Amino acid sequence: MxxxxxxxxxxxxxxxxxxxxxxxxxxxxxxxxxxxxxxxxxxxxxxxxxxxxxxxxxxxxxxxxxxxNALARTMTTGRSNTIGIVVGDIENPFFAQATRGAADIADTAGFDLILSNSDEETESEAKAIGVQLAKRVDGLLVAPASSVDIRNLRTIVDAGRPLVLFDRVAEGIEADAVIAANRTGARKLTGLLTSAGHRRIAFISTLLHTDGYRSGEVLGSSSVAERVAGFTTTLAEAGIPRPEAWVRLNARADGVERAAVELITGPDAATAVVASDSRIALAVFRAARSVGLRIPEDLSLVAFDDADWTGLTTPSITVMSQPIHEIGAEAARLLVRRIRGDGGPFVTKVLDQRLIERESVAPPRL
Amino acid sequence: MxxxxxxxxxxxxxxxxxxxxxxxxxxxxxxxxxxxxxxxxxxxxxxxxxxxxxxxxxxxxxxxxxxxNALARTMTTGRSNTIGIVVGDIENPFFAQATRGAADIADTAGFDLILSNSDEETESEAKAIGVQLAKRVDGLLVAPASSVDIRNLRTIVDAGRPLVLFDRVAEGIEADAVIAANRTGARKLTGLLTSAGHRRIAFISTLLHTDGYRSGEVLGSSSVAERVAGFTTTLAEAGIPRPEAWVRLNARADGVERAAVELITGPDAATAVVASDSRIALAVFRAARSVGLRIPEDLSLVAFDDADWTGLTTPSITVMSQPIHEIGAEAARLLVRRIRGDGGPFVTKVLDQRLIERESVAPPRL
DNA sequence: AAACGAATTGAGACCGGTCTCAACATACGC
DNA sequence: GCGTATGTTGAGACCGGTCTCAATTCGTTT
The missing domain is CATH 1.10.260.40 (lambda repressor-like DNA-binding domains)
Incomplete structure (x- = not known):
C-alpha cells in the first residue's frame, strides 16, 4: 500500500x-x-x-x-465549531465552575472552547476578544470586565458574532445574558445581620474602582453593583446613616486581608461583614483570627458563593449560594441557540440564589 | 468612501x-x-x-x-498559534491553577489555549485530542487520563505535534513532562504519621482502578502510583504488615465521604489518613465530623495540595504543597520551546513539594 | 549616460477543504 | 424504445490569507 x-x-x-x-x-x-x-x-x-x-x-x-483539517473546512463553511470564553481568572473557583458548565454544554453541541483570562482589565479583554474573533469563533461567552465601558462588547457585535454575557450584564449591547439575582441575595444576606442587631456592617469586594464608593455611582461590574445596591438599601431601611460609607471596594487580591483588618479593628470597627465572594470570606476569616476576634461572637460573617469548604470551618459560614455551574451552562445554551440561527429578542436570564444559614452570624457584642 | x-x-x-x-x-x-x-x-x-x-x-x-482571518493565515503558514490543553476537570482547583500557569506563559508567547476536560476517561480524552489535532493546534499539554494506555498520546506524536505531559508521566512516549516529586512527598507525609505512632493508616484516592489495590500493580496515574509507592514503602519500613491493604482507590467523586466513613469506623478503623488531594481531605474532614471523630485526637489527617482553606479549618490541616501554577507554566514553557523547533532530548522535570506542618496530626488514641 | 543593484510592486499558485455545476449512468414510466 | 427522473461522479472555482518569482522603479556608480 x-x-x-x-x-x-x-x-x-x-x-x-x-x-x-x-x-x-x-x-x-x-x-x-x-x-x-x-x-x-x-x-x-x-x-x-x-x-x-x-x-x-x-x-x-x-x-x-x-x-x-478543521481549519480548511472552516474556510469554506464559515463555521468553526469553536466558541470563545473570556473569564476574569480561571483560577477563581467561580469562573472555573462556570467554565465547566459551559464546556459541558458546548461539548454536547459539538463546540470547542478557546479560553482567555481578562484579569478584569478591559485592555487584556480587548486583546483576548481580538484574537478570538481573528480565529473566527462562532460566538463568545464573556464575563465583561466592565459593565459600563462596552467598547469591547461592541467589537464582537459589530463583527457579527453572537455574544452572551454571564455573571454581569451591560446596558446598550445586543446580547443575551445570564446572571444571578444579586440584589435580592444581598438584601437577604444583609438582612440577616441587621436583624441580629448589627449597625456597623461592612461590604467588601475586590472590584477595582477609583476612590471610595459614593452613593449613586456607577460601578464597573453589574453584579457587584447589584450587591452593593441590595446592601445599602437594607442598611438604609434599618435606619443606618450613610450606608455607602460601609462599602469597601478596591480590595486588591493580595491586600484583602489587610483591608479586612482595617475594617474590623479600631474605634469604628465593623461588627459584621458581607464578603462579595468566597475568597474574600477566606481573607476576612483569616484577618479575624490574626487580630484575635472570634466568629461569630466578636464578628459576624456572611458571604456569597457556597465554596465547598465554607461548611467546614469553625464556625461554618452562612452563605448565599449561586448556581454557578448552571450560569455557565445556560449561557452556553443561549449562545448555541444563537449560533444555530435563533433570531429572537435578546433575553437576560436571572437565576435565583439560595441562602444557606450556618453558624457565622450572632448578635453584636454589648 | x-x-x-x-x-x-x-x-x-x-x-x-x-x-x-x-x-x-x-x-x-x-x-x-x-x-x-x-x-x-x-x-x-x-x-x-x-x-x-x-x-x-x-x-x-x-x-x-x-x-x-487567522485561519486563512494558518492554512498557508502551518502555524495556528494555538495550543491545546487537556485536563481532568477544570473545576478541580489543581487543574484550574495549572491551566492558569500555562495560560500565562502561552499568552506571553503569543499562543491561545483550547481547553478540554477528559474526566479522566481515555475515551473522552481521545475525542478531545482528535478535535484539537483537527484544529491543527501547534502542540498539546496533556494530563493523561492513563499513564499506561498511551494510545492517545501516541496519536499526538504520530501526528507530528509536540506534546508535554504534566502532573503525570507515561512510559514509552516521546514527550517532555513536568511532574512533582510525589514519592518523596508521600514518604514525608506518611512518615509524619508513623513517627507519631500510627499503625493503621489509610491512603485515599479517587483514581479509578479495577478491584482493590495489590502490591506491584500498575496504576493508571503515575502521580498516584508514586504516592502509593511512597506510602507503602514508608509503612513497610515502619514494620506494618500488608501496607497495600491500606490503599483505598476508586473513591468515586460523589462517594468519597462514604468511603472515608468506612475506613475510619469499625473494628479495624484507620487512625490516620493520607488524602491524595485537597478535595478528598475535605471529604474525610466531613466524614470524621459526621461520625463524631475529632481531628486530630481521634483521627490524624494529612493531604496533598495546600488549598487556601486548609489553613483555616479547626484544626488546620498539615499538607504537602505542590507548585501547581509552576507545573502548568513550566509545561507550557517546554511546549513553546518545542514548537519553536528545539529538537533536544526529551526531559522530565520533577518539581519539589513542600511540607506545611499544621495541626491535624497527633499520636493515635492509646 | 549607460549599467548595475536594491527596493518595491503585481500576478498567480498554493494551503485543504467545500460546493456548484455539468456529464454520465442507470432505472423507470408509458 | 425513447424521454425523463434519479443517483453518482468529476472538473474546477472558491474561501482568505501567504509566498514565489518576475517586472518595474529608483538611486548609484563609473
Missing part, C-alpha cells in the same frame, strides 16, 4: 517541521482512485456517494492515516 | 448569517488601489513595503474595519 503518487517527498513545504506532510483529501482520493470531490464527499459525510465507493475511500483514509 | 467595487452585495455567500461579509485583504487592496499581494504585505507585516503605501493600506483597512 501507499506506493501511489510521485516522489515529491522533498517538496515538503511547511507542515509541522516533522518531515511528515499531512495526508489530505487528494491523497486519499488518489489512493482510492476517485476524484477529490468524491473522496471529500465520502469523508466529509455530505452529498451523495455510492456505498461501495464510500467504503473504498474510508479504507484508503484509514490506511493513510487521514485526519481532516 | 467605500464606493469602490462592483455591487456583488447579494452574492453574500456564507459569512456569519449576519448579512455582512467579512472584509478581506482584497477589499482593502482595492480600496487602497494596490495589489492584493502588496496589501497583504502591509497588513501581515512581512515582506517589503514602502512607507507611503503601508500607511495608505493601513488607513484603508482601518476604514473598512478589516480584521485578519
Amino acid at each position: 501507499g506506493e501511489h503518487g510521485s516522489e515529491h517527498a522533498s517538496s515538503n513545504t511547511h507542515g509541522n517541521g516533522n518531515g511528515r506532510r499531512e495526508v489530505t483529501v487528494s491523497d486519499v482520493a488518489a489512493a482510492a482512485r476517485v476524484s477529490k470531490a468524491t473522496a471529500a464527499r465520502a469523508l466529509g459525510d455530505y452529498g451523495a456517494v455510492s456505498d461501495s465507493v464510500r467504503e473504498r475511500v474510508q479504507r484508503a483514509a484509514e490506511e493513510l492515516g487521514y485526519r481532516a | 467605500g464606493e469602490h467595487g462592483s455591487e456583488h452585495a447579494s452574492s453574500n455567500t456564507h459569512g456569519n448569517g449576519n448579512g455582512r461579509r467579512e472584509v478581506t485583504v482584497s477589499d482593502v487592496a482595492a480600496a487602497a488601489r494596490v495589489s492584493k499581494a502588496t496589501a497583504a504585505r502591509a497588513l501581515g507585516d512581512y515582506g517589503a513595503v514602502s512607507d507611503s503605501v503601508r500607511e495608505r493600506v493601513q488607513r484603508a483597512a482601518e476604514e473598512l474595519g478589516y480584521r485578519a
Whole structure:
C-alpha cells in the first residue's frame, strides 16, 4: 500500500517541521482512485456517494492515516465549531465552575472552547476578544470586565458574532445574558445581620474602582453593583446613616486581608461583614483570627458563593449560594441557540440564589 | 468612501448569517488601489513595503474595519498559534491553577489555549485530542487520563505535534513532562504519621482502578502510583504488615465521604489518613465530623495540595504543597520551546513539594 | 549616460477543504 | 424504445490569507 503518487517527498513545504506532510483529501482520493470531490464527499459525510465507493475511500483514509483539517473546512463553511470564553481568572473557583458548565454544554453541541483570562482589565479583554474573533469563533461567552465601558462588547457585535454575557450584564449591547439575582441575595444576606442587631456592617469586594464608593455611582461590574445596591438599601431601611460609607471596594487580591483588618479593628470597627465572594470570606476569616476576634461572637460573617469548604470551618459560614455551574451552562445554551440561527429578542436570564444559614452570624457584642 | 467595487452585495455567500461579509485583504487592496499581494504585505507585516503605501493600506483597512482571518493565515503558514490543553476537570482547583500557569506563559508567547476536560476517561480524552489535532493546534499539554494506555498520546506524536505531559508521566512516549516529586512527598507525609505512632493508616484516592489495590500493580496515574509507592514503602519500613491493604482507590467523586466513613469506623478503623488531594481531605474532614471523630485526637489527617482553606479549618490541616501554577507554566514553557523547533532530548522535570506542618496530626488514641 | 543593484510592486499558485455545476449512468414510466 | 427522473461522479472555482518569482522603479556608480 501507499506506493501511489510521485516522489515529491522533498517538496515538503511547511507542515509541522516533522518531515511528515499531512495526508489530505487528494491523497486519499488518489489512493482510492476517485476524484477529490468524491473522496471529500465520502469523508466529509455530505452529498451523495455510492456505498461501495464510500467504503473504498474510508479504507484508503484509514490506511493513510487521514485526519481532516478543521481549519480548511472552516474556510469554506464559515463555521468553526469553536466558541470563545473570556473569564476574569480561571483560577477563581467561580469562573472555573462556570467554565465547566459551559464546556459541558458546548461539548454536547459539538463546540470547542478557546479560553482567555481578562484579569478584569478591559485592555487584556480587548486583546483576548481580538484574537478570538481573528480565529473566527462562532460566538463568545464573556464575563465583561466592565459593565459600563462596552467598547469591547461592541467589537464582537459589530463583527457579527453572537455574544452572551454571564455573571454581569451591560446596558446598550445586543446580547443575551445570564446572571444571578444579586440584589435580592444581598438584601437577604444583609438582612440577616441587621436583624441580629448589627449597625456597623461592612461590604467588601475586590472590584477595582477609583476612590471610595459614593452613593449613586456607577460601578464597573453589574453584579457587584447589584450587591452593593441590595446592601445599602437594607442598611438604609434599618435606619443606618450613610450606608455607602460601609462599602469597601478596591480590595486588591493580595491586600484583602489587610483591608479586612482595617475594617474590623479600631474605634469604628465593623461588627459584621458581607464578603462579595468566597475568597474574600477566606481573607476576612483569616484577618479575624490574626487580630484575635472570634466568629461569630466578636464578628459576624456572611458571604456569597457556597465554596465547598465554607461548611467546614469553625464556625461554618452562612452563605448565599449561586448556581454557578448552571450560569455557565445556560449561557452556553443561549449562545448555541444563537449560533444555530435563533433570531429572537435578546433575553437576560436571572437565576435565583439560595441562602444557606450556618453558624457565622450572632448578635453584636454589648 | 467605500464606493469602490462592483455591487456583488447579494452574492453574500456564507459569512456569519449576519448579512455582512467579512472584509478581506482584497477589499482593502482595492480600496487602497494596490495589489492584493502588496496589501497583504502591509497588513501581515512581512515582506517589503514602502512607507507611503503601508500607511495608505493601513488607513484603508482601518476604514473598512478589516480584521485578519487567522485561519486563512494558518492554512498557508502551518502555524495556528494555538495550543491545546487537556485536563481532568477544570473545576478541580489543581487543574484550574495549572491551566492558569500555562495560560500565562502561552499568552506571553503569543499562543491561545483550547481547553478540554477528559474526566479522566481515555475515551473522552481521545475525542478531545482528535478535535484539537483537527484544529491543527501547534502542540498539546496533556494530563493523561492513563499513564499506561498511551494510545492517545501516541496519536499526538504520530501526528507530528509536540506534546508535554504534566502532573503525570507515561512510559514509552516521546514527550517532555513536568511532574512533582510525589514519592518523596508521600514518604514525608506518611512518615509524619508513623513517627507519631500510627499503625493503621489509610491512603485515599479517587483514581479509578479495577478491584482493590495489590502490591506491584500498575496504576493508571503515575502521580498516584508514586504516592502509593511512597506510602507503602514508608509503612513497610515502619514494620506494618500488608501496607497495600491500606490503599483505598476508586473513591468515586460523589462517594468519597462514604468511603472515608468506612475506613475510619469499625473494628479495624484507620487512625490516620493520607488524602491524595485537597478535595478528598475535605471529604474525610466531613466524614470524621459526621461520625463524631475529632481531628486530630481521634483521627490524624494529612493531604496533598495546600488549598487556601486548609489553613483555616479547626484544626488546620498539615499538607504537602505542590507548585501547581509552576507545573502548568513550566509545561507550557517546554511546549513553546518545542514548537519553536528545539529538537533536544526529551526531559522530565520533577518539581519539589513542600511540607506545611499544621495541626491535624497527633499520636493515635492509646 | 549607460549599467548595475536594491527596493518595491503585481500576478498567480498554493494551503485543504467545500460546493456548484455539468456529464454520465442507470432505472423507470408509458 | 425513447424521454425523463434519479443517483453518482468529476472538473474546477472558491474561501482568505501567504509566498514565489518576475517586472518595474529608483538611486548609484563609473
